[in-house]
Amino acid sequence: MQRLVERLLVFVGQEGCTDAEFDAMAAEVFAFQYEHGETFRRFCQRRGVTPRRVSGWRDIPAVPISGFKETTLSCMSPAECERVFMTSGTTRADVKGRNHHPTIELWDLSMRRNFAQRFMHTRERTPMLTLFPDEKELPNSSLARYLSLAARTFGTQGSRSWVSAKHGLVVDGFCDALKQAVERGESVAVLGATFSFVHLLDAMASRGLAFQLPPGSRLLDTGGYKGQARELPPDDFYDALARAFGVPRNLCINMYGMTELSSQFYDAGNAVVPSVKSGPHWIRTRVLDPLTGRERPPGERGVLAHCDLANFNSAVAILTEDMGVAVDGGFLLLGRVEGAEAKGCSLAVQEFLEAARP
Template identity: 75%
Template sequence: MTGSALPELQQAIERLLAFLAQDGCTDAEFDEVAAQLFTLQYTHDEPYRRFCQRRGLTPRRLAGWRDIPPVPISAFKDSTLSCVPPDECERVFMTSGTTRGEVRGRNHHPVIAVWDLSMRRNFARRFMQGAPRMRMATLFPDEGELPNSSLARYLSLASRSFGAPGSRAYVSAAGGLDVEGVCRALGDAVAAGEAIALMGASFSFVHLLDALRERGIAFTLPAGSRILDTGGYKQQAREVPLDEFYDGLAQAFGVPRARCINMYGMTELSSQLYDDGNAAVPSVKSGPHWIRTRVLDPLTGREVAPGERGVLAHCDLANFNSATTILTEDVGVAVPGGFLLLGRAEGAEAKGCSLAVQAFLEAARP
């Protein structure tokens, strides 16, 4: 890694790694790190600087993290948001490209250590919940097959960091879902009386549930077993209502819905948010101390009143190289302890998101 951003970047990375490793933070500490990263991005990320200038915000005028202008996620498809040249980045994650054909968003990571620490710290607390290791069956290709997929990295890192012997992926890019292999792994767990974690994209679970139903197979996995789904179908499976989906998981695997945990994340972020199970839906989602969420009116950019629906904007301090604060296209409502995810933006909310993208592109254009 070379370039003019190197000294400030190294300092920011060192500070950020220490910040992620600590247990919690005060509002003042969060604002301090957010301000340091905003200055870094404002100085070295030219499209973002022009966007902020159009908004009338400079590092000197930043009062707190809520002032940081959120970048619409679609902007990652049209602009290179990075403090260092892309070819100097250790890893580049790319979106699936399902919404605009082959146009894919990119999130650049000069070093992957920050992303990895963010994932491990949060995963250990929210999913492992004190268990040091357990056998993991992953319903998604390994990152060796999909090196530009943040989800492949996430699930592979989970398996390497927390998986017991026998953990492996049961989906390949070439061969698809290995139903027989998954069934053997689950059967072995039942026979041994050892808890197992079943993890993957929601569309993979739909395919597995359909396959088990066709075969007339169901499991009662040992106590402590749990399921992690990562949401979304990306046109790769039929969409299933949430209650039906989690009922299906509970019936097929004998895992209580309270042990069926959903991870909410995206390529444009460097951290993930979780619920504490899906005994009821929608479930309350929240993140670690280095990410904070606001609910905005996309037409005005202002925070909506408590209890009102709006578009989610996340300030993720682990996203240090591109933009800490992004405007999603997800609708939610703030509730005690986090937020409820209500679906994708439609109607006026979707129009507001489109206008936000247009405003970014007009401001970022040289």
């Protein structure tokens, strides 16, 4: 395992890769998972796929994302893993998906490299106000790790979270911090879960508060609403953010990620929605027909499947339950699957569970 991790650290750390280099690295990760992941191997065998038959990333069977809830997908013993990230359990509260990480080093590098390029751009550090509990409170949350790592790596002194698992959103303290930033003329970054921003917008409106943050300030939301009591259409949401914080919509960035992956996707702002999402050179995306597994051409709706080389211990390729369309530069995220696509995903899950049984 250590040799593979070292090779992946170099791969993620380089400036880019060719298609051939990505295919070769994907085949190497697949061979490792095929050898050491019993459940994954049986699934691949059922599909008639072995390392000898994989010449590139598109040949790797995508594990349905629900498989992370139904079985343990880990090449290493869970007891030997440094971190285990768990899903929020909003779909099935009694069952949480788990992604095991024997070492967190590669996950961290993936996050830092991508975040620096897609959110920080040329800045090394900026004051960060976070709208999600710290990872010390939620050690099994990949989002808590993501935001805490962002604040430690890229935030200035005093960057902190304004949400706690015990007490919730500290509205007055957060707003005081924004007021001080405005008075100093210091640009800031506000990062958090989408639903946290919705609660904050409501709290600010009830207090009659709005800010004109200094130029260069930017916002990052992630996670969607996930069954929260109040939802906003995307255009209304980003309009509300722009009004409340005085930040133009092109500096309101959305991050698309999930516990079952080890890398994230970003857009270049939400002046227009849906915005085009794209990832770093170590992750690739296909849009599939879940009934046939065939890739749909650009412009046609399908289910998103991601091949994330940083996800070396569980499943390098996963079939999500998110709808999307392939476009120039990336893909459009269109929400959760429904109708025929949802039925297709259910069948894919059933096939995986049948293959997973000894």
